[in-house]
Amino acid sequence: xxxxxxxxxxxxxxxxxxxxxxxxxxxxxxxxxxxxxxxxxxxxxxxxxxxxxxxxxxxxxxxxxxxxxxxxxxxxxxxxxxxxxxxxxxxxxxxxxxxxxxxxxxxxxxxxxxxxxxxxxxxxxxxxxxxxxxxxxxxxxxxxxxxxxxxxxxxxxxxxxxxxxxxxxxxxxxxxxxxxxxxxxxxxxxxxxxxxxxxxxxxxxxxxxxxxxxxxxxxxxxxxxxxxxxxxxxxxxxxxxxxxxxxxxxxxxxxxxxxxxxxxxxxxxxxxxxxxxxxxxxxxxxxxxxxxxxxxxxxxxxxxxxxxxxxxxxxxxxxxxxxxxxxxxxxxxxxxxxxxxxxxxxxxxxxxxxxxxxxxxxxxxxxxxxxxxxxxxxxxxxxxxxxxxxxxxxxxxxxxxxxxxxxxxxxxxxxxxxxxxxxxxxxxxxxxxxxxxxx
Amino acid sequence: xxxxxxxxxxxxxxxxxxxxxxxxxxxxxxxxxxxxxxxxxxxxxxxxxxxxxxxxxxxxxxxxxxxxxxxxxxxxxxxxxxxxxxxxxxxxxxxxxxxxxxxxxxxxxxxxxxxxxxxxxxxxxxxxxxxxxxxxxxxxxxxxxxxxxxxxxxxxxxxxxxxxxxxxxxxxx
Numbered sequence: 001x002x003x004x005x006x007x008x009x010x011x012x013x014x015x016x017x018x019x020x021x022x023x024x025x026x027x028x029x030x031x032x033x034x035x036x037x038x039x040x041x042x043x044x045x046x047x048x049x050x051x052x053x054x055x056x057x058x059x060x061x062x063x064x065x066x067x068x069x070x071x072x073x074x075x076x077x078x079x080x081x082x083x084x085x086x087x088x089x090x091x092x093x094x095x096x097x098x099x100x101x102x103x104x105x106x107x108x109x110x111x112x113x114x115x116x117x118x119x120x121x122x123x124x125x126x127x128x129x130x131x132x133x134x135x136x137x138x139x140x141x142x143x144x145x146x147x148x149x150x151x152x153x154x155x156x157x158x159x160x161x162x163x164x165x166x167x168x169x170x171x172x173x174x175x176x177x178x179x180x181x182x183x184x185x186x187x188x189x190x191x192x193x194x195x196x197x198x199x200x201x202x203x204x205x206x207x208x209x210x211x212x213x214x215x216x217x218x219x220x221x222x223x224x225x226x227x228x229x230x231x232x233x234x235x236x237x238x239x240x241x242x243x244x245x246x247x248x249x250x251x252x253x254x255x256x257x258x259x260x261x262x263x264x265x266x267x268x269x270x271x272x273x274x275x276x277x278x279x280x281x282x283x284x285x286x287x288x289x290x291x292x293x294x295x296x297x298x299x300x301x302x303x304x305x306x307x308x309x310x311x312x313x314x315x316x317x318x319x320x321x322x323x324x325x326x327x328x329x330x331x332x333x334x335x336x337x338x339x340x341x342x343x344x345x346x347x348x349x350x351x352x353x354x355x356x357x358x359x360x361x362x363x364x365x366x367x368x369x370x371x372x373x374x375x376x377x378x379x380x381x382x383x384x385x386x387x388x389x390x391x392x393x394x395x396x397x398x399x400x401x402x403x404x405x406x407x408x409x410x411x412x413x414x415x416x417x418x419x420x421x422x423x424x425x426x427x428x429x430x431x432x433x434x435x436x437x438x439x
Numbered sequence: 440x441x442x443x444x445x446x447x448x449x450x451x452x453x454x455x456x457x458x459x460x461x462x463x464x465x466x467x468x469x470x471x472x473x474x475x476x477x478x479x480x481x482x483x484x485x486x487x488x489x490x491x492x493x494x495x496x497x498x499x500x501x502x503x504x505x506x507x508x509x510x511x512x513x514x515x516x517x518x519x520x521x522x523x524x525x526x527x528x529x530x531x532x533x534x535x536x537x538x539x540x541x542x543x544x545x546x547x548x549x550x551x552x553x554x555x556x557x558x559x560x561x562x563x564x565x566x567x568x569x570x571x572x573x574x575x576x577x578x579x580x581x582x583x584x585x586x587x588x589x590x591x592x593x594x595x596x597x598x599x600x601x602x603x604x605x606x607x608x609x610x611x612x
Contacts, residue, residue, distance in 0.1 A: 007602055010551050011570035018571040023469045024479055027486065028462055034487035035454045035494055192455055196444075199453055 013422075016374075025289075029146050029156055077116040077127055083163045083174050085284065087305035088125075091118065091214075091242055097127070098209045104191065104202040109133050110140055112191045114204050120214035122241040122302075124148065124155060124177045126189065135168040141194040148177050150184035159287040159302075176244075176287070176302075180208065214242045218306065222249075222436065224315070228428050231269045231320045238436065240306045244286055247276060251290075251297040251320060267325070269297060270425060273318040276303045277433075279311050313436040319427040323373050328421040332362070346370045346426050351405065355413045360384075362419065365395065365405040367426070372408075374422040379414035387411045446503040457494060460506065461486070468514060474567040475518035488517040512582050554604040562597035569594055 024030075077097040084092060091097065097118045105111040109132075116127040126148070132140050147154040160175030180187060188205040218240040225234045235249040251269040271290070276283045283303040290299045306313070326343055332353050339350045348370065351363040360377060377384045386408055393405045442460070449457040461468055468489075472482035492513050500509055555563055568579045576594075580587045 007598065007605065008570070011566065014551060015571040015573055018474065019466070019470050019573065021470055021473050023465045024483060027465060027469065027483055028458060030483050030487055031458045031461060031490045032454070034490050035458070194455065199448070199455055201455070 025291075026156065029154070032146070033154065077118075079115070079129070080127055080163075080172055080174060083161050083172060085304050088118070088174075088243060096212055096214060096242070098212045100204075100206045102204045102206065104204070106142070106193045106200050106202075108193075108195065110137075110142060110193065112142060112144075112202070114189065114206065117206070117208070118243065119179055119208065119212070120241040120243050121179060121216040121219075122239060122244050122246050123158070124179045125243060126173075126175045126177060128173050128175070128191075130171045130173070132169055137168055137171045138164050143192055144173070144175060145190040145192065148180070149188045149190075150180050151186075153181060153184070155180055155187075158289075182210075184208065185210075216241050218245075218310075218438070222247075224434055224436075226317065226430065226432055226434070228320070228430055230267055230322055231428055233272060233274075233317060233320060233430070235315060243305055245276065245283065245303045245306055246300060247303070247315075248298065248300045251299065253322070268323050269320050270323050271321040272299060273320075273427075274301075275316045275318070276301075277312075277314045277316055278306050279309070282316075310438060313438055314433050315436065316433045317430040319369075319429050319431075321369065321425055321427050323423055323425040325423045326421055330419045330421075332417050332419050333415075343421065343424055344426075346424065348372070348424075349403070350419070353417065358411070358413050359387075360410045360413050360417065361407050362410070363405065363407045365403045368394070368402055368404045369427040370404075371425045372421055372423075373425045375408065376420050376422070377410045377412075378416075378418035378420060379410070379412045380416050382412070382414075384410045384412045442506060443503040446497075446500070446506045450497050450500070450503075452494075454494065457490065457497070461490060461493075461510070464507065468511070471511060471514055471572055472518055474571050475515070475522065475564075481521060485514065485518045485521050488521065489514045492517065508578075508581055512584065515582060554601055557604050558597060558600050561593060562600055565590065565593045566597045566601065 076095065077092050077099065080092075081089070097116045099116050100114045101116075103111055103113040111131045113129045113131070114126070115129055118125040118127075126144065128144060130137055130140065130142050144157070147156050149155075155178040158176045158178065160173055162171045162173040164171050186205060186207050188203055190201055190203045193200045216239060218238065221237050222235040225232060227233075230253060232252045233249065234252070235247060237246075237248050239246045239248075251272055253267055253269055275285075283306075286302040286304060288299065288301040290297055324344055328341070328343055330341065330350070332339070332350060334353055334355070336350055336353050338352075341348045341350060347366065349365040351365055353360065353362050355361075360379065362377070364372070375386055377386075388409050389406050390409060395403045395405055445456050445460055449460060468486060469482060472485045472489075473479075476482040476485055489510065493510055496513075500506065555566065558566070564583075565579065568574045568582065574582070576587050576590045579590045583590075
C-alpha cells in the first residue's frame, strides 16, 4: 500500500513538472485574436474615436500618395546592407523587394517607417525603421505587431533582426513573417508604442505586388531517418526559396515506454545540432524552433538561401541532447572536496560546498554538454529548490578535456545536506553526414 | 510600471496592456488552465475565453491590486464551463491521458493520473491546485470562493480517496 507521504511525493514531483509546462509560443497571439474577434468593444468617449478616424484617414492619404511615386521610382530597398545577407542583397538588386515607404510619427516625436516587403514561398520579410530623434531608439518600447493581418487570416512573426545606428537614433529591422496566401492582395500591420502610463498604436495598410513574389527553388521530402542508441532523428522536408531554406523533421527516443520503465530511467530528446552544407560550405542558420506534442518533438530550422549554382547538398548531424530521469542522492558537507560522481557514464565533480549569509553554494564541474536539469538540496531534512546558477567558467583538465565549472545556489543554510539529482541531460553524438540528392 | 497603473490603463480599454498583464504571468495562468484542461489547445481556448471576459468586465473590478486573483478565478470558471461543454460534445472519443510537456510523463505518473481521475471532480481539483500549482490554502479558498476550512477538509478527504484508489494496485512496500 502506498502511504500518504509516497503519494504526496509523487504529487509534488508531478507538480514540479506541471508548473514548468512550456507555454505555447502562440499564446500571446491567441489572446490578441480572442480580443479582436470576440471582444465587444466597450463604449468609448466619442472624442477619442473621432480623433482616431481622422488619424486613420490622414495615414491612408499619405500611403496612397507615397505608394505610387516610390514604387515607380525607387526599386531597391536602401539602408539595410548590414542586415541583408548575400542572397537578400542580390534579390534586392534585382528589384525583388517591394517598396512601401509609409511612416507614422508618434506624439513623443519617435517614428516608424514601413520601408519594404519581400515575399516568397517560405516567408514574408518586413523591412522597417524605428527612429528616435533623442538618440535612444534601443530603449524605446516601439514594436511591430506579432502578426500581419490579411483577409480573414493572420501571418505570424517568426523571427527578426535589427541594427542600431551608431548615434542611437535609428534601428533598422528585418522581420520574418509567415508568407501570405495567394488570395491576399492587401495586408495590414500595426505598430505599438508603449511608455509609462501611455500607449499609442498605428496601423499601416499596404497592397502586395504579386509580380514581385517569388516561388520555391527546391522543395522535396527527405525521408531520412538515422538512429543512435537512445534517439532517432528524422528529416522530413526541405523547402528552399530565394530568401531561405527550411528543414523540418522530428526527434524521438528509440525506447518504448515499457522498456523505459523496466530500466528505471526515462529519457527524452531535447535538442538537436546539425548543419546544412551546400557546395561544401556550411550555410548560416537564420532561426530554429521546436515544438512538442504527444507524438514527439518536431523541429524547424531555417538557413540562408541555397547558392544558385547548387552542385551538392548535405546534412551533417552532430548530436542530440537527451534528458534522463535519474534518482541520485548524495550526502555532502563543507568537507566535501573534488568528489567525482558517475551518472549514466557522465562524470560530475562536486568541487566544494560553502555557506554564505544564509545560503548554501555547491560548485560542480562536468563536460560542457552535461547539465543537471533537475536538482534540489535537502537541508536538515527540508527540501530547498535551486535558486540560480552562477560563476561559469571553462577549465582544461590535465587530460586535455574541457570542463565546465559552475556554482549552484540554494537559498538556505543548515548542517546536514543531501544533494538530490532527479534528471541530467547530455549529448548523444551522431557525427554523421548524409548527402541529399539534387535532381 | 506598477500593476495598479497598468490595470487602470487596461480598464480604459487598452487591449495591449491587458494582454501584457497576463503574459507577465503566462506560466502561472497556463499551468492553471492546463491543470483543468489537460491539453494545450483547450488550455489556450480557456485563456482566450478568460481574456474576453476580463476585457468586458474589467471596469467592475474595484481594487486594481486584486487583478491577478480576480482573473484567475475567472480562468477557473472558464475552464469548468469548457469542460462542461466538452462533456456534452465528446462522448465517442476517449479523452487522452494528460501529458505534461508531452514526453516527460511515463508509467508511474500516468498511473497517478489514472487514479486521480477516478476521484470526484472536486477532489481532483483541490489536489491539483495544492500540489500541481503549489497554491496554499488561502489562495485556493480565494480562487474557488470557498472557506479555508472546506479547502482543508476537502484536500484531506481527496488524499485519503487517492490512497484508497492506490490500495488496489499496491499490496506491498
